Amino acid sequence: MTELIRQYYALLSSPANLLTLPLGDLADSINIPLISVLLFGLIGAVAPCQLSTNVAALAFLSRRAADSQRMWAQTLAFVLGKMTVxxxxxxxIVLLGWQIDQVSRTAIPVIIFTRRAMGPLLIVVGLLMLGIFQSRLSIGDRLSSWLEEKARERSGIIPSYLLGAAFAFAFCPTLFWLFFGLTIPLAIASTGGIIFPGIFAIGTALPVLGLAWLLTSGAVNMSQFIARFKAADVWIQRGAGIIFLLVGLNEIILYWIL
Known part of the structure; x- marks a missing residue:
């Protein structure tokens, strides 16, 4: 069973390995630290752990693909949430000049906890999106209506921001090494390195931004498609819920069983 799971992880890692080496060589050949950091983030984006969170994020954001402005607002809020964290x-770390080995010893337990918590959390969200069960809070109808009204007023920007912040904590060994082992030392040694972590976050979110552009460019100025898209909202919600479930199961296999 363990060997089967290892083969499963190796299968997931194969696309990342194909892209990691050329991107890594390109980063080494570039003398501009800012671009190197962006490439480090892009390398992290194709690691299995980031692929799963990016797929889940796209499933969440694409529910509003019919409204390009709204989807872009939510997508940028998602990226901003990642950048904030x-x-x-x-x-x-950059300001205090911490030693990387000290950071590693204190951060690893947090990373293990967040990675293991991500799978069950994604499954719960997926079940909620599928309508299998609902969260029943005894907070009263007025407060419930007020929260729903506020959520509509904000057009999902705050939930998207919080999702980005939550996924930013989803470190895995590859991402940990790229961020704490490469980006942070480069930031400490560079002028203006305080912004490097934010650039790294943008790199990890580039696949989401690219796919969001593809979705919105295909839906703009197509009124019939938009009408059908809106009519299919229930099925899109269910599809997103299934993706959350599958990604959650993938996270549990990788970080609970493997």
Whole structure:
């Protein structure tokens, strides 16, 4: 069973390996630290752990693909959420000049916890999106209506921001090495390195931005498609829920069983 799971992880890693080596060589050949950091983030984006969170994020954001402006607002909010966390964590380390080995010893338990918590959390969200069960909070009808109204007013920007912040904590060994082992030392040694963690976050979110552009460019100025898309909202919601379930199961296999 263990060998089967290892083969499964190796299968997931194969696309990342094909892209990691050329991107890594390109980063080494570039003398501009800012571009190197962006490439480090892009390398991290194709690692199995980031692929799963990016797929889940796209499933969440694509529910509003019929409204390109709204989807882009939510997508940018998602990226900003990731940037906030990376800037806070990385900025503190850069400012204080922490030694990388000390950071590693204190951060690893947190990373293990967040990776193991991500799978069950994604499954719960997927079940909620599928309508299999609902969260029943005894907070009263008025408060419930008020929260729903506020959520509509914000057009999903805050939930998207929080999703980006939550996924930013989803470190895995590859991403940990790229961020704490490469990006942070480069930031400490560079002028203006305080912004490097944010650039790294943008790199990890580039696949989401690219796919969001493809979705919106295909839906703009197509009124019939938009009408059908809106009519299919229930099925899109269910499809997103299934993706969350599959990604959650993938996370559990990789970080609970393997």
């Amino acid at each position: 990376y800037l806070l964590i990385g900025g503190v």
